[in-house]
Amino acid sequence: MLLEKIVDSIIRNASGGKRSIGSQFDPTYIKNMIHSFRAAKIEADYKKNGSINPVCYQKYYLTYFDAMQQSNNGDNFLLFTLPQVIQLGEEDGIRYIGSIYGSHAFDRIKSRGMLNTLNSNRITAIKNNTRTIYALFDGAARRLEIYNDMELTEGLVEGIFANPGDVPSWNEEKDDYPLNEDAIAELETLVYRDRTLIDKATKPEQDFNIPQITPTAPPKYLPKAE
Amino acid sequence: MSSLKDCVAAAKLQLNIEVTDYDPWFRKRAYDAMRKFNNPDVIIKKNMTCKIDSNGRIELPSDFYQCIVVRVHQPHHDSDNDSDDHHHQHNHGGYRYYLDTPFFQNCGFHDRGNVRCGSFQINGSFIQFNGDFKKMYEASMTYLAYQSDKDGEICVPDSYEECIMYFLCYQFSLMKEKPAIILAEYRGNYNATFNKINGDAQVNFFARVRPQIMEAFNSVVGNKNIYITK
Numbered sequence: 001m002l003l004e005k006i007v008d009s010i011i012r013n014a015s016g017g018k019r020s021i022g023s024q025f026d027p028t029y030i031k032n033m034i035h036s037f038r039a040a041k042i043e044a045d046y047k048k049n050g051s052i053n054p055v056c057y058q059k060y061y062l063t064y065f066d067a068m069q070q071s072n073n074g075d076n077f078l079l080f081t082l083p084q085v086i087q088l089g090e091e092d093g094i095r096y097i098g099s100i101y102g103s104h105a106f107d108r109i110k111s112r113g114m115l116n117t118l119n120s121n122r123i124t125a126i127k128n129n130t131r132t133i134y135a136l137f138d139g140a141a142r143r144l145e146i147y148n149d150m151e152l153t154e155g156l157v158e159g160i161f162a163n164p165g166d167v168p169s170w171n172e173e174k175d176d177y178p179l180n181e182d183a184i185a186e187l188e189t190l191v192y193r194d195r196t197l198i199d200k201a202t203k204p205e206q207d208f209n210i211p212q213i214t215p216t217a218p219p220k221y222l223p224k225a226e
Numbered sequence: 227m228s229s230l231k232d233c234v235a236a237a238k239l240q241l242n243i244e245v246t247d248y249d250p251w252f253r254k255r256a257y258d259a260m261r262k263f264n265n266p267d268v269i270i271k272k273n274m275t276c277k278i279d280s281n282g283r284i285e286l287p288s289d290f291y292q293c294i295v296v297r298v299h300q301p302h303h304d305s306d307n308d309s310d311d312h313h314h315q316h317n318h319g320g321y322r323y324y325l326d327t328p329f330f331q332n333c334g335f336h337d338r339g340n341v342r343c344g345s346f347q348i349n350g351s352f353i354q355f356n357g358d359f360k361k362m363y364e365a366s367m368t369y370l371a372y373q374s375d376k377d378g379e380i381c382v383p384d385s386y387e388e389c390i391m392y393f394l395c396y397q398f399s400l401m402k403e404k405p406a407i408i409l410a411e412y413r414g415n416y417n418a419t420f421n422k423i424n425g426d427a428q429v430n431f432f433a434r435v436r437p438q439i440m441e442a443f444n445s446v447v448g449n450k451n452i453y454i455t456k
Contacts, residue, residue, distance in 0.1 A: 091245060091247060094245070095244065095245055096245075096246075097246070105246045106246065107246050107249040107250055107253075108245065108246045108247045108249065109250065110247055114250075118250055121254065122285075122286060122288060122351035123253075123254055123257050123288050124250055124253065124254045125288070128287065128288040129253075129288065129378075130378075131377055131378040131379075132253075134250075
């Protein structure tokens with residue numbers, strides 16, 4: 001299903017198809033909400049079932065930019081940009097980093113602390129395993145570091161990205177939204193319920209459908225029982 | 227022969243791990259498991275040429291098992307430093323040799339011949355030479371190493387693969403705090419395969435040295451020829 005149809009379905013539930021720009025059912029705002037709830041839904045399913053529907057995956061193709069490389073890194077690794085990914089429990093949303101044909105996966109290094117630990121050991125030191133290509137994803141800088149292959153010009157990352165629109169291979173107007181169909185109905189319900197619940201919680205006086213009961217103030221001093 | 231990479235792949239299939247997040251950890255643990263066997267069949271001789279740094283150290287390669295000899299090349303014509311002339315008197319055509327004498331004595335070689343040797347210690351992941359290395363010297367080391375395939379992966383016999391796989395599964399389950407029944411299953415399988423491999427190695431060793439044992443035994447007993455069958 002296209003993203004536009006999901007947005008339209010949610011707005012129709014709330015306002016019968018009337019689109020009001022700037023309100024809480026603003027289409028752009030609803031799109032961002034859908035991305036957030038998609039991440040939460042995939043993570044919940046992964047914790048429950050231990051697996052991910054392959055429809056949720058996206059392919060991000062790495063491209064080499066000479067201007068991005070740092071001159072003071074000792075020529076130890078190459079730098080590539082990578083969008084933000086979601087977190088799945090102990091693992092992150094990256095499921096594959098490797099060659100562009102998808103047949104050779106690079107070894108993942110989960111953090112810089114792990115990189116330091118690996119380099120501290122003679123067996124696992126990166127410079128001693130020159131035939132193994134390592135990949136480290138720096139989530140703060142949103143970039144990917146590739147070790148032990150200074151001639152790499154292209155690559156493939158397959159994973160679940162926080163904003164599907166950040167991936168160039170996904171066309172919002174033509175491609176289906178990267179979420180399985182059975183989860184889309186639940187996603188629409190979640191977004192709609194979230195919007196309406198927040199509305200009632202923050203502005204209860206504006207909801208005239210619910211009769212408001214104002215409690216009478218109790219007396220300050222109760223009469224003593226004789 | 228299969229490689230440690232095959233063992234890691236088998237363990238990942240068993241544990242249903244799709245990502246490569248734990249691959250460096252698996253490779254390290256597979257290396258540890260392989261070292262437990264101490265089988266001389268997987269060890270070969272290798273040569274390596276490297277530079278000695280200013281601290282007099284050589285970094286050991288990852289497949290290092292045992293050093294045999296190190297030959298350090300010292301240039302003859304060195305007018306910058308007069309102290310090098312003192313070392314030239316002990317050179318053999320511009321080379322200085324370093325032998326691992328304790329290892330050779332353990333192997334039964336007590337005579338070093340005419341080779342004059344310096345001394346060194348293996349210090350962690352380095353070889354530390356006890357000499358004056360104010361300049362960068364080139365050294366070539368002959369050492370015993372583990373066999374590796376064309377991709378540089380360390381080889382193990384095929385019979386080891388299942389044992390190392392169970393070891394990796396047990397260690398990973400231990401790290402992930404899996405239920406005790408799964409831990410016990412993996413540990414039992416690992417112990418069974420490990421003992422079987424070690425038992426086979428003992429049988430093979432006995433079969434190899436059986437003629438020598440028979441000869442020595444018969445020389446002691448006298449004219450009675452006794453054949454050892456098992």
